[in-house]
Amino acid sequence: THNVVATIEGSDAELKNEYIVIGAHYDHLGMGGKDSGSRMPDTIAVHNGADDNASGVAGILELTRLFAELPTKPKRTLIFVAFSGEEMGLLGSKQFVKEPPVPLKAIKAMFNFDMLGRMKNENPKLSIGGTGTSIETDSIIKLFDINLPFTVSKSPEGYGPSDHASFYKNDIPVFFFCSGLHEDYHTPFDDVEKINFSQEVNLLEFSYKIINAVANTTKPLTFKEAGSKEESTSRGYKISLGIIPDIVGSGDKGLAVDGVKKGSPAEAGGLKKGDIITAINGLQVTNIYDYMTRLNTLKAGQIIDVEVLREGNKEVLKVKL
Numbered sequence: 617t618h619n620v621v622a623t624i625e626g627s628d629a630e631l632k633n634e635y636i637v638i639g640a641h642y643d644h645l646g647m648g649g650k651d652s653g654s655r656m657p658d659t660i661a662v663h664n665g666a667d668d669n670a671s672g673v674a675g676i677l678e679l680t681r682l683f684a685e686l687p688t689k690p691k692r693t694l695i696f697v698a699f700s701g702e703e704m705g706l707l708g709s710k711q712f713v714k715e716p717p718v719p720l721k722a723i724k725a726m727f728n729f730d731m732l733g734r735m736k737n738e739n740p741k742l743s744i745g746g747t748g749t750s751i752e753t754d755s756i757i758k759l760f761d762i763n764l765p766f767t768v769s770k771s772p773e774g775y776g777p778s779d780h781a782s783f784y785k786n787d788i789p790v791f792f793f794c795s796g797l798h799e800d801y802h803t804p805f806d807d808v809e810k811i812n813f814s815q816e817v818n819l820l821e822f823s824y825k826i827i828n829a830v831a832n833t834t835k836p837l838t839f840k841e842a843g844s845k846e847e848s849t850s851r852g853y854k855i856s857l858g859i860i861p862d863i864v865g866s867g868d869k870g871l872a873v874d875g876v877k878k879g880s881p882a883e884a885g886g887l888k889k890g891d892i893i894t895a896i897n898g899l900q901v902t903n904i905y906d907y908m909t910r911l912n913t914l915k916a917g918q919i920i921d922v923e924v925l926r927e928g929n930k931e932v933l934k935v936k937l
Contacts, residue, residue, distance in 0.1 A: 617708045620698040621717065624683050626831070628691035635718050636831050637695045637788075638679060639709065639779055640672030640729040641702030645802060653703050654802050655856070661804040666811055668801060671733030673698055675793075675820050682824055690831035692724065699779050702730075709779035713786050720786055724836035725750070727791045727827055728780035732819055733811035735795040740766035741864035742819055745792030746780060748772025748842030752833075753789065760825045765818050769864045773843035773905055785845045789837040793823055796864040799875055843905070855916050855937050858882040859893075863904045869925060870894035871907045885922065885935030894930075895923035 620642070626632030644665030648654035654663060664670070680696050683689065695718070701707025713720060735742065747753045747770040754770070761768050771792075774784035780792045795815070800806040830837065858880020862872035870892040876882045887893075893901050896910040897920050914920060914937055922933045 617711045618700045619708045619712055622680060622696045624680070624689055624694040624696075626691050626693040627689040631691040632693050633722060634692045634836060635695050635723045636690075636692050636827065637697060637723055637726040637783065638676055638729075638827065639697040639699055639726065640676045641669050641699040641708065641779055642673045643700050643703050643708075644668060644670075645703060648804065654804075656803050659804060663802070663804050664807055666808040667733040667795075667798070667806050668731050669702070669729075670808070671731060671795075671811060671816060672729035675729045675732050675816065675823075678820055679824060679827065683828075690828060692831045693718075694827075694831060695723075702779055706779055706782050709782035713782050720788075723783070723788050725789045725791070725830050726780055726783035727793070727823065728778055728783075729793050729823070730778040731794050731796070731801075732816050733795060733813075734798045734800075735766060735812050735815040735819065737812070737815075740815060741769050741796065742766050742822070743769045743771065743792075743794045743796060743864040745771045745776050745794070746774050746784065746790035746842070749774040749784060749840055750789035750837035751840055752837050753791070756826060756829050759829065760822060764822060766815065771903060773903065774841070775843055775845060776905060777908065787839045787841075789839050791823075791826065793819065794863065795819065797861055797874070799860050799877070801860075855911060855914050856880070857887075857911065857922075857935065857937070859887060861904055861907065868902060871901050871904060873924075881935050881937050885933045887922065887924065887933060887935070888926070890926070892925040893922060894925055895921075897921050898923075 645652045645663040648663050650657050699708030775781050780790040784790045858877040859873045859882045860875035862874035873891045901907050919936045922935050
């Protein structure tokens with residue numbers, strides 16, 4: 617793999633030997649095509665990946681600049697990493713924790729930035745995953761969740777389909793920042809003109825404060841297991857239902873549907889934007905990770921039961937994949 621790494625040494629004589637990793641993957645899907653991970657596999661075209669994940673790379677570059685310009689650096693050493701091979705199965709971050717440049721036990725937290733650039737103007741929300749992976753995380757976020765130009769949606773799970781998972785599996789508290797999925801995800805239409813720059817700036821200012829707090833605490837965060845550490849899902853689904861999940865606005869009732877692709881199994885089965893998927897074939901769905909796990913057990917041509925909440929009422933839809 618070809619990870620790119622930079623460090624800012626901590627200012628405290630003892631705590632500089634503890635580390636905070638701040639990362640974002642810089643790979644995408646190239647020209648697309650079959651088995652590339654593209655949601656339009658029959659289209660051979662440049663997949664620029666402006667949101668996924670040029671927005672995250674731009675984010676960690678800006679954070680690097682902000683911390684580098686501080687007259688007094690944070691107490692702990694900051695390690696900035698642009699990971700390679702994320703779309704191929706978190707290859708860069710897996711290699712980083714397999715052969716770390718510093719003792720793995722000395723890494724006290726990991727901040728992952730993946731898809732920061734498509735926050736909505738109407739009812740804007742920021743998703744932070746991994747909030748259950750340390751005892752102190754919620755209270756730290758609460759310190760800075762004041763008068764923000766967006767709503768913070770927290771998810772406790774430490775595992776997920778991005779590079780923070782490699783660190784969570786090694787008992788390291790993680791923070792996963794994401795502005796949400798959209799219809800251009802993994803298509804040739806994920807382009808720079810659709811990036812919401814002003815809200816990404818707001819997001820980075822907020823995350824900077826959290827990183828700075830974690831890097832300066834007297835004691836490191838206390839790791840806490842939050843969900844499975846098993847790699848039960850893959851980046852690419854075996855089949856597709858054809859929805860755009862609302863990962864930042866689902867709450868804890870299920871997985872909200874933010875859009876339905878035309879001609880998809882979801883549309884044919886009657887799913888609508890605003891539905892909340894609560895179960896697939898009788899198996900509970902409470903978040904995006906449950907949803908991905910359920911999808912990876914299904915086969916094309918199968919008829920499944922999709923239980924949804926629609927305007928507060930429970931409905932069961934038959935969907936042919």
